[in-house]
Amino acid sequence: MIFKPFYAFETGCAAYVLGCGGLGECMVVDAREPEVEAYAAFAASKGMRITHVIDTHVHADHRSGGPALARAVGGHYALHESADVALPFTPLADGQQLVLGNVRVEVRHTPGHTPEGLCLVVTDLRRGAVPWFVLTGDTLFVGAVGRPDLPGRARSTTACTRSS
Secondary structure: OEEEEEEEOOOOEEEEEEEEOOOOEEEEEOOEHHHHHHHHHHHHHOOOEEEEEEOOOOOOOOEEOHHHHHHHHOOEEEEEOOOOOOOOOEEEOOOOEEEEOOEEEEEEEOOOOOOOOEEEEEEEOOOOOOOOEEEOOOOEEOOEEOOOOOOOOOOOOOOOEOOO
């Protein structure tokens, strides 16, 4: 499994590229607009194709790079099926499994921080059948939980916004 975090310390945001190096498929989670090219470059440097770009939630205080990245790489832009946005996306359902070679990603609908929020439970089958980690999408932090008082919507039909 390949896993690479991309941190934006000034805003407290993180994005992630993860997937199966052997099969050459990966996903990007919570892409930020300024780093769109960096995710594609990293994936290419590992011989991987970005098949999915997932935003864990929609929010009004940061601009998502997800839709632009998905268009640039020909991948699916995905949100939880309850997301209220004015742009096309691939809906994800609670319990749905995404398969990237030896990597399994289970979608967990976790409303609270935002109504459409989701977490991604990641299993690397080369390590075993037990999940290895979870990406919480601002639902859980070390010593805190995500604020439930900031619901947001997409600003336009060409991009949505989110916080991480």
